[in-house]
Amino acid sequence: MAAWRPAFIRSAPLRIAVVAICALWSIPTIGLLVTSVRNPADISTSGWWEALLNPFEQGQWTLGNYQAVIASEGFITAFINSLVVTIPSTVIPITIAAFAAYAFAWINFPLRGLLFAVVVGLLVVPLQMAFIPVLRLFGQVGLNGTFLGIWLAHTAFGLPLAIFLLYNFISQLPRDLFESAAIDGASHFQVFIRLVLPLSVPAIGAFAIFQFLWVWNDLLVALVFLGTGEDQRVLPSALNVLIGNRGGQWHLLTAGAFLTMVVPLAVFLLLQRAFVRGILAGSVK
Amino acid sequence: MAIESRDNTEIDLVRRLAPPLAAVVGLVVVAIGVMILADRSAATNLLASIYEALGNGQGAIDLRNGVGDQLLAKLVLGVVAVFVGVAGIWMLYIGVSSIVGLLSPKWQARILPWVFVVPAIALLTVFLIYPTIGTIITSFTAQTNGDPLAHYKALNSPAYLSLLQNNVIWLVVGTGGSVLLGLLIAGLVDRVRREALAKTFIFLPLAISFIGASVIWRFMYEWKPDGQPQIGLVNAVWTALGGEPIRWVQTQPINTYALILIFVWLQTGFAMVVLSAAIKGVSVEVIEAARLDGASERQIFMWVIVPIIKGSIITVATTIAIVVLKIFDIIYVMTGGRNGTDVLANRMFVEFYEFFNDGRAAALATVLFIAVLPVMFINVRNLRRQGIGS
Numbered sequence: 001m002a003a004w005r006p007a008f009i010r011s012a013p014l015r016i017a018v019v020a021i022c023a024l025w026s027i028p029t030i031g032l033l034v035t036s037v038r039n040p041a042d043i044s045t046s047g048w049w050e051a052l053l054n055p056f057e058q059g060q061w062t063l064g065n066y067q068a069v070i071a072s073e074g075f076i077t078a079f080i081n082s083l084v085v086t087i088p089s090t091v092i093p094i095t096i097a098a099f100a101a102y103a104f105a106w107i108n109f110p111l112r113g114l115l116f117a118v119v120v121g122l123l124v125v126p127l128q129m130a131f132i133p134v135l136r137l138f139g140q141v142g143l144n145g146t147f148l149g150i151w152l153a154h155t156a157f158g159l160p161l162a163i164f165l166l167y168n169f170i171s172q173l174p175r176d177l178f179e180s181a182a183i184d185g186a187s188h189f190q191v192f193i194r195l196v197l198p199l200s201v202p203a204i205g206a207f208a209i210f211q212f213l214w215v216w217n218d219l220l221v222a223l224v225f226l227g228t229g230e231d232q233r234v235l236p237s238a239l240n241v242l243i244g245n246r247g248g249q250w251h252l253l254t255a256g257a258f259l260t261m262v263v264p265l266a267v268f269l270l271l272q273r274a275f276v277r278g279i280l281a282g283s284v285k
Numbered sequence: 286m287a288i289e290s291r292d293n294t295e296i297d298l299v300r301r302l303a304p305p306l307a308a309v310v311g312l313v314v315v316a317i318g319v320m321i322l323a324d325r326s327a328a329t330n331l332l333a334s335i336y337e338a339l340g341n342g343q344g345a346i347d348l349r350n351g352v353g354d355q356l357l358a359k360l361v362l363g364v365v366a367v368f369v370g371v372a373g374i375w376m377l378y379i380g381v382s383s384i385v386g387l388l389s390p391k392w393q394a395r396i397l398p399w400v401f402v403v404p405a406i407a408l409l410t411v412f413l414i415y416p417t418i419g420t421i422i423t424s425f426t427a428q429t430n431g432d433p434l435a436h437y438k439a440l441n442s443p444a445y446l447s448l449l450q451n452n453v454i455w456l457v458v459g460t461g462g463s464v465l466l467g468l469l470i471a472g473l474v475d476r477v478r479r480e481a482l483a484k485t486f487i488f489l490p491l492a493i494s495f496i497g498a499s500v501i502w503r504f505m506y507e508w509k510p511d512g513q514p515q516i517g518l519v520n521a522v523w524t525a526l527g528g529e530p531i532r533w534v535q536t537q538p539i540n541t542y543a544l545i546l547i548f549v550w551l552q553t554g555f556a557m558v559v560l561s562a563a564i565k566g567v568s569v570e571v572i573e574a575a576r577l578d579g580a581s582e583r584q585i586f587m588w589v590i591v592p593i594i595k596g597s598i599i600t601v602a603t604t605i606a607i608v609v610l611k612i613f614d615i616i617y618v619m620t621g622g623r624n625g626t627d628v629l630a631n632r633m634f635v636e637f638y639e640f641f642n643d644g645r646a647a648a649l650a651t652v653l654f655i656a657v658l659p660v661m662f663i664n665v666r667n668l669r670r671q672g673i674g675s
Contacts, residue, residue: 011476018477021470022486028501028550029489031518035504047516080356084363092370096404099378103401112398115406117665122413124657124664126611128633128650130412132643133419137411141323148322151366156412159405188397189382217494219614220634231355236496236614243500243618250504250516257500261493268492272485275492276558 036254037061043250065255069242073252074230075259078238082216082263084147085226085234089154089215090208096155097162097207098200102192104163105171106178116167122160130157131224138225145232150225157221158211169203170196206277213264235260308380311373318369322362331365332358374404417654420647427644436648448627449652451541452610455628458542459609462549464602467556472586474557475564484561488554495551495614502547503619506533537625544615544626552608556601563597564590603660610656629653 034048039062042051051060069075103109104116134153135144143149173196181191197204219236226232228241242256268275321327329348336345348358378400385396429435439445474483490498507517508530515521520530533543567590575589591598613630620626622635629649637646 014473015477018473018483021473022483025486025490025550025553027518028505029493031504032501044516046514047518047521049518049521077356077359080359080363084359084366087363088366088370091367092374095371095374095378096408099401100405103398107398107401109395109398109402115402117668118414119405119409120664120668121661122409124607124660125413125417126630126650126653126657128611128630129420129654130416131650132423132637132647133416134412136419143323146323146327147362147366148319148327151370152408153412156408159409160413163405187382187386188401189379189386192401213492217497219494219496219617220630223634236494239496239500240618243503250507253500254504257497261497264492264494265489268489276488280559280562 032254032257035250036065036258037063038065038251040065040249040251065251066259069252069255069259073242073246073256074233074238075235075256077231078233078235079259081226081232082234085150085154085222086212086215088147088151089158090212092151093155093158093162093211094204094208097159097166098197098204099192100159101163101166101170102188102196104167105173106191107188119160119163123164125160127157127221135224144225145227145229147226150221153221153225154211154215154218158214162207162211165207166200166203169200173199202274202277205274209267209271209275213267216264303383305380305384307376308384311376311378311380315369315373315377318365318373322366322369328358328362329355332361335361420650420654423643424647424651425644427647428642429644436645439645440648440652445632447625448629448632451626451628454541455545455548455609455612456606459545459548459552459612460602460606462545463552463556463605464598466549466553467601468560468591468598470553471557471561471564472590475561484554484557487557490551491554493551495547496618498547498551499615499618502543502550503534506543508532534619535624540620540624541626544619547615547619548609548612552605556605559601560594560597563594567593603663607657607660610653 031048034051035043038048038051039060042060051057054060100119104112104119130153138144138149143152177195178191181195186194217236218234219240222234222237223240226234226237228237233241239256239260242253246252321331324330332354333345333348336342336348344354348354381400382397385393385400388396424436425433432438440449470487474480474487477483493501505517505519507515508520509515509517511524511530515524515530519533524530531539534540571589571593572585575585580589611630612628613634616622616626616628616631617634622628622631629652633646633649633653636642636649
């Protein structure tokens with residue numbers, strides 16, 4: 001690698017190209033952020049980039065857009081709902097998948113190969129296939145529009161990937177580890193708790209980030225299983241309603257959109273390495 | 286350890302009794318939890334009963350009347366959910382597997398694996414396997430007017446054919462665009478300092494939801510009549526170059542490509558991260574050899590590196606293709622499928638929620654399912670090649 005790099009490091013056109021691409025990729029997000037803190041009157045009369053030309057001009061910056069969105073568009077409720085939906089929907093599948101992945105990797109039992117093949121097959125099944133029958137089922141047992149319903153749905157939809165990722169990791173743990181544990185008389189359960197779980201933290205973390213972002217950013221499953229009632233909206237649903245009601249009011253839309261992005265962006269910036277690991281590992285979903 | 290516990294019968298008794306107890310407690314916790322949670326007003330009821338227990342009668346009445354600490358109620362519900370979901374499940378696993386531990390070794394070996402996998406298999410069966418079969422059946426039976434193939438025959442009409450055509454455009458341009466740009470950028474950033482920083486800019490959009498990205502790009506594409514200041518960047522640049530402002534989201538056929546651009550903006554980072562990792566895996570010797578043969582850097586990239594990382598490119602393309610096929614949010618939010626931008630997933634949602642045509646929606650979902658079947662087969666076949674799924 002080192003051998004084929006030096007010729008390029010001082011290549012100015014290459015560096016300019018990379019800087020240009022990075023700028024191009026960031027401009028849309030910067031535009032949103034800048035607009036969300038501008039005065040509503042300015043937004044509709046001049047481009048956001050013009051505000052950046054005179055950043056110190058008095059009175060053009062405001063946090064009022066955020067106050068307006070929070071005060072009247074239900075974003076606080078939506079934020080709490082998003083937390084209430086996302087955290088159990090991330091933690092529960094990890095627990096269930098870890099047990100299953102360990103059994104698939106290290107315990108012999110009939111139908112193991114077949115069942116695991118089914119799990120892998122389910123990785124790419126479109127969620128659209130699940131909606132109609134599951135909604136009917138939920139209707140019969142009264143789970144439509146409940147948090148329990150969406151936790152179960154997200155848990156089940158996340159399971160194939162969770163089992164697959166954790167299996168890939170757990171099955172690569174050294175065999176000696178399990179053999180010496182067996183000689184010491186440890187049960188499968190003890191091996192799982194004391195050896196497998198602690199050693200699998202990187203894989204669990206990678207899946208956790210992946211699932212967290214997936215659930216937090218999800219609109220479709222929330223629309224289908226939670227509905228659009230004011231009390232039940234998660235952040236993407238709230239943003240969707242905002243777009244419907246206030247289509248042209250950019251000061252509200254940009255502030256609302258940024259509020260939905262704050263948590264994922266924070267997760268991304270704080271846990272970038274684990275995030276990348278999750279992305280690399282999750283490349284089958 | 287075995288000798289020790291035989292010496293101490295009291296501890297042995299505790300050890301024998303604790304697991305079944307944990308199992309029972311786990312079961313009860315999960316059952317009560319599910320009963321509390323399986324209700325639309327679970328949050329308010331829960332906090333209201335806590336308030337009553339604490340003697341705060343007014344707070345409880347307020348809550349039940351839909352005012353008061355609604356947000357707090359939701360947070361309490363979330364905490365209870367995590368507790369029930371995690372503590373309950375763990376107690377169940379611990380309890381049941383310890384009960385199994387009381388059986389003879391032979392039966393232990395038979396039953397324990399099932400304790401570990403049954404919860405997962407049960408959820409997958411209820412939420413994915415059974416519904417898949419149910420959806421396929423629905424597509425042949427609901428609102429068909431006696432012809433089981435009615436919904437599939439209906440797909441052969443101009444409206445649906447243009448929709449399928451859009452899906453193909455998305456598949457080709459969306460997947461191709463993301464992979465090619467990802468490959469190009471991965472190749473470029475591999476040769477500059479501060480590579481990690483440069484990559485951060487490209488894959489930051491991956492953390493942004495489709496709907497968040499849609500708002501970002503609605504603003505980018507914003508249209509104002511000619512003569513007025515353009516506040517959308519795309520039209521500002523376009524008019525500065527001398528063009529007439531264009532309604533990018535409404536004008537056919539350019540609007541589909543404008544929507545695909547949003548997707549490419551989001552997904553290029555994914556392709557870049559995976560392909561960049563693959564490029565770093567190419568051995569220096571191979572590249573050196575090509576360089577000694579007089580190949581230019583561009584030739585090396587095209588004819589040496591790309592063929593070597595072909596496998597990764599295919600994996601990335603497949604992954605993105607599956608996401609593209611199911612694309613919903615961007616169309617739903619940007620156009621609602623109007624102006625000739627409709628796709629399968631959006632249409633399925635509309636048939637289901639607006640026209641209450643379960644049969645048609647199920648048929649559209651089944652078409653999506655058939656489209657991903659090849660990938661499903663390849664995944665399972667690869668698994669068998671590794672000797673696992675046999």
